[in-house]
Amino acid sequence: MEDLDGRHKESAEIKSDEKSSPQMGAIDLILHPPVNFSMVVKGIYRSGFPTKKNFPFLTTLRLRSIIYMCEEEYPPANLDFIRRHGIKLLHYGGTGNKEPFLLMKTSTTRLAVEAATNPKNQPVLIHCNQGKHRTGCVVGCIRKKMKWSLAAIFNEYRMVSRPKERFLDEQFIELF
16 A cells, blocks of 8 residues: 555554455455454553453553542453553542432542653553443543643533533543
C-alpha cells in the first residue's frame, strides 16, 4: 500500500486469503481494539471490557497493568491472558453513579487514579464494562489532576458516554 507521496506504507489491518500461497507470506491477523478504546495520555489507555478477539491488539500495547473498575470477578480467559503476558491486574471494583442511591467511592477512584498515573504501572489500560461511566469518571479525575478545565473534561466524558451521560458522573468528577 502506498501513501499520497508514493512511499510504502504498512497497513494496520493485515488479512490473508486462505487461497494465498505460502510464498506470499500472508499473515492472518486483524487487530480489534476493545469497544471505546482510546489513549488518555502516553502510557494510559481506556476502553470497555476486552474480549478474546481484543487480546492480539492488547498485546501490541505491551501493558504492565490493567485497572478493572467492575465489581465482578475477572473472567478466566482474561486472567489467563494477563498471566501469560505478565500483566498486573489492579481490581478497584465498585458500582457506577446511578440515581438514586448508588455512588462511586471517592477513595476507590483515588486509588485507581494514583495507580494509573504511577509510571511503574504504565503502560496501563483502565476499563469497566463499556468504558463509559466508571472508566469515564477515573479518566475525568486524571484530567482534573492534569489541570484540564471542567468544560474540556465534561466534553470528553460526554463524547464517550453519549447518549447515556450521567449528571452524577459529572458531579463526581467536579467534586473529586
